[in-house]
Amino acid sequence: MQKKILLSKVFRQSLEQHANEQSPHEACAILLGTLNDNTWETTDIFLTENIDKSEVNFTISNEQLIEGYTMAEDKGLDVVGIFHSHPNSQPSPSNTDTKFMRGNPVPWIIYSGITKEMKAYLLDSDLIQIPIE
Ligand SMILES: [Zn+2]
DSSP: OOOEEEOOHHHHHHHHHHHHHHTTSOOEEEEEEEEETTEEEEEEEEEEOBTTOOSSOOOBOHHHHHHHHHHHHHHTOEEEEEEEEETTSOSSOOHHHHHHHHHSOSOEEEEETTTOOEEEEEESSSEEEEOBO
């Protein structure tokens, strides 16, 4: 079965809004949900703060990471994705993103402030783009 991530229109809109509000800094969020048959289904989103306050990087604080994972555990969910925005570049992973994707093998969703597109990537052995439905 083809790998994909399910992200409702409502969630996409709030992620987009979060990205626009944080612009020109990168915005970030943790997606929670379930994984079945290569499909990551998003059922909750946790908007986080980019403590780097950077236009080209993002870092989620340890406190918020723990909060996200605790929230997932309390609801019986998994972390199904990491979201961040690229205010001034294409929605594709930077070298730094690819490096961190190795340690976080869930779909990475990137929103571009330029193209207004949202794309999802997964790093298995190779970097692949997966559909967002
Ligand atoms: Zn990035």
